Amino acid sequence: MNRVASLKAHRLPETAFTALAAGRGDPAAIRLLQGTQQSKHIMLLHAIAEAVGDGDPADRGVAAFQAGYELLTRIQATDPGAATWLLGLPHLGGWAHDALIRLDQGASPDFAYLACAAAAAAVRAGVPFELDAPVRDGHVLLPGLGRLAVGDRATWVRLRYDGEQLAAGNGVVVSRLVLGPDYGSGQPVPHWRGTPAVRVLADGLAWDVLLVTDDPYLDRYTLPMSAGLSEHELRRWRQLVQAAWEVLVRHHRWAAEPIVTGVSVIVPLTPQSETDLISATSPASFGAVATSWPPDPVTMAETLVHEFQHVKLCGLLDMVPLAESGAEKVYAPWRQDPRPAGGLLQGIYAHLGIVRFWQSQRQAETDPDHILRAHVQFARWRAAVEDAVGTLLRTGCLTPEGVRFTSLLRDQEMTLSDEPVPGPALRIAREVALDHRLTWQIRHLATDTAAVSKLADAYRRGEQPSRQQDRPGVWVQEDVRKLGSSVRSRLLNMSYLEPARYRELCADGVLPLSGADRLLLGRDAEAAVRGYRDLITGSADPQPDAWVGLALALHRLPAAVLQDVFAAHLPVLFDLHCRLGAGHDPLDLAGWFG
């Protein structure tokens, strides 16, 4: 039987599928995902090669691609391990995806990147080569290894490698021995800048990871990568990764062991605001996670767990489709925007990892503020996962395997449902979750205008509200109402994420809060209800933020009658009040409606 006829598909053992669905997946399962990614990258490389076959051979990019492809073929034959290393790099996946997208758009891809990538693999393998490589900002990029400085003037340079020394043009020669990542412990090497890297160790478990800040195909997240980090900043990143690694290994070994196998790159991101903590993953770049600077090692550890969940699920989705695309968008308790089923599944899976992380972290913390944070995070995301799983299953957008995966995931979540949480932490978790959900509803739930008008007319006439089935319909419509980022919401989150800073800010009294917000945060719920009611009643303009505040204040009162009406119908109440105009008491209106 020839090789073509015997070509088989990757197979996923049921035990690996089940373990991944439960949020786990040992290093062996991660290697299965990695193997499939290597095949995917070969597949995409082949698709690009087919497109290049039609290209102009006089084009330097096309020629460089062909030279790179030929070199990679030689490496595969002489040192399969080096080819496997390259085909597993998240850099290569990012480049291949972008190249195919550009081809689809009729634009010219960066074909020449393959010459750089193959050169990097050849340097690792000691395979001699000679080819032209593109120069960007005075450097030739060798993905996964570093950058060779060749001078600012050239746009192309001839690379020659004899297995021992790499020469660029006529003046640059660097020994193979130094052509590797920079772990921060060596002396600077002329003409060479190794990709920053860190090798961390805790309780016998080591992890080697690159800190990539210069590869254009890993600069693919919602925030820009932090290019040009200083030595001091790199040292801080290395220290942070080491400290986070100690947290993971000592308290979350279930996550740490597969991370060693599955995460090879961290991309530091530059946040828009110093208070934001943004992390991201792209299915184009399996094995890379991106994050802005986390404030502490525990948050970094949580971020690694979170993003690694996405890495695993992205890998699995390449093997087994779990959700159909193109259906309606729904609420995700961790996002400000409505999400499609596939996006919700990603979020659920990530947060299952987060719940497990905080479940253990609660036992590891000793500082009262940190204990509070751990309990609230655990309680908030546990409830969020449970709700979101129900939402996801109701979308009807899952494939049969997707339904099975989600059901297994739910079973795992259910094992945590009886874990006790102290009352104060539970109360905060419920309040921030309610704030998030109601804010989202005000932003993204549209109401039936005609039905709201009929209700307003009935209210003016003093009639009873219409029957249940005549209540205004609601549907998801992105940004149907404007609602800015609320200082109150930020403070509610800060009350458990950074309790000390929260106390400090509240004591200062300088924050731009309404009087009602101050009363709410000051735990005077009854006065806060009055404050929000007066604000809404007395304002000629709609006050969406005050409506959310009113709902939160009502939830702080023991068994207030209107709690459920506000929680279930806030967009309708808001639109109804807008229709009636100023001067109407929102509590009277809610009482009438409910």
Next chain:
Amino acid sequence: MTSQEKKIVTVVPDLRDFPLDRLGELGGTPLAHSIALYLERLKENGVPLSSFNARI
């Protein structure tokens, strides 16, 4: 994990040991189908991104 264990057959052909310079021979085989399937997904979804703000 036993050899008898049930396995899910995935949509990706195992190309890891296949010589790169012979991939062209696979034109009419499952590889072409898999590439077409993947490109269709890419066209439909772009490259979806998970992005999370832990402060929301």
